Amino acid sequence: MTKNIKLVLFLPLVIGVTGCANLGVEPWERDLLAKDEMSLNAAPVDAALDDHIYFSKEASSGGKGFGGGGCGCN
């Protein structure tokens, strides 16, 4: 199960690395990608607050960024 999930998730990565001829854009095609809302971390303050909540309330943390340490939240 875990192995399959990993495979499915990383397949696009492998495709990306090996067959990226068709991927990507030219510098002048970045009009949409350059918008704030297309940033991978478009709302970092929201993300920091959410991370703190979920770190304190659930058994998982990190993934998008570092998940370690920081508080003795209960």
Place this chain on the structure above:
Amino acid sequence: MKHKTEKPNIKAALTLATAALLGTSNIAQADTTSNPNTEESTWEFDSAFLFYSEVDRVSAAEAIFNATKTFADDEILNLKLTIDALTGASANGAVAQPNVQTFTRPSGKGQYTIAPGNTPLDDTFKDTRVQLNGQWTQPIAPNYTASGGVHISKEYDYLSLGINGNLAFDFDRKNSTFSAGFSFFQDTFTPEGGIPKPFSSMLIGDSSAPSWGDDFAETRIGSEDTKTTTDILLGFTQVINRRMITQFNYSYSMVDGYLTDPFKVISVVDGSSGFTQDYIYESRPDSRVKQSIYAQSLYHFDSTVLDVSYRYMWDDWEITSHTIDSRFRIPLGDTFGTESYLQPHFRFYQQSAAVFYQPFLIDGAALPSYVSADYRIGEMSTITVGLKYGLLVNNGHHLSFRLEYYRQTPTDAGFDAPGELKDVELYSTIDAIIAQVSYSF
């Protein structure tokens, strides 16, 4: 101050994407709208106030003040101050009973009682935390960006010190980015009342008795303990096309030291009646290795933007979890005389229980090596639904409001409840409201 420019700043946007990939949320604050010809930009500030409140349990207020300066040559300094205050009641790990239950406070000073049928909550939780983060990010060679940061967080009973470092490499016209990062945290826990002795019985009785102090001390093994957390994060970002960007991360996290919660106990119940015979302090292993894979995609439709991510986490406590997080940004145009948007948010999280999680122990049965009744490492699913409304106000300042509902639903991982425990709530749901106001200028 942000300056609205006609053309998007590609260089800054790339820096932003790189910073996001580098893994620290607080470095992704590059100024995407400043003029690239400007010698040195001014400071940019983001502030937010968040209120979190659980029904009948914990309430927290948290404020963040974030300052970012982008220098010439794309060097970025980010400073962040976080202050939060926590108050209210938190589950102490014991099960509900048909009769009144009495517990000793973690400090050893006094007791509290829980009404029949109620999940035992310790209502003495109160803490204030101050956190400071500093992060420096800069290009170090063509296509290479490095970043380093420090972290300090102090609570009444907790100190956390951390450092992190990252390196990102862009290639294929900056459409692809590899990154590698590490972080290290050293935490010291000094709980009031000291560190309880694992598996020792909670002392309950007359806390004003002359022998109380000595008897309570018998249940303690020290005044403080420490843990370290080392994280390694590998990332890959790929621009798919003009409308789509994706990110994949792998993270490896090692936590060593005191991982037990000193405030948590577990009920020892009679195997046939289900009545509690004893409360003993929990015990967790002194190490944990967590790994996760994370995938995120953003897609720009004609005007809306969809942001979807998935995380799979697994660890050597045999916890596995799935997290799906999605946001959909809908621009409202100039409907209200200013540029604004709505952003619905949906998050689903599901985890399996740690191998040593048990909601209670049976009296007379052999004690396990480790045990915890903390629902947060038990089987559980949670959902979050929310809505954010953002608008541009004077001079391009950004104001937003966020309101969310968060529900935790602990579930039975297959434990047979004896006697009276069949009639009490062993897996209470927890409802919380998250409200936030943010202002960027």
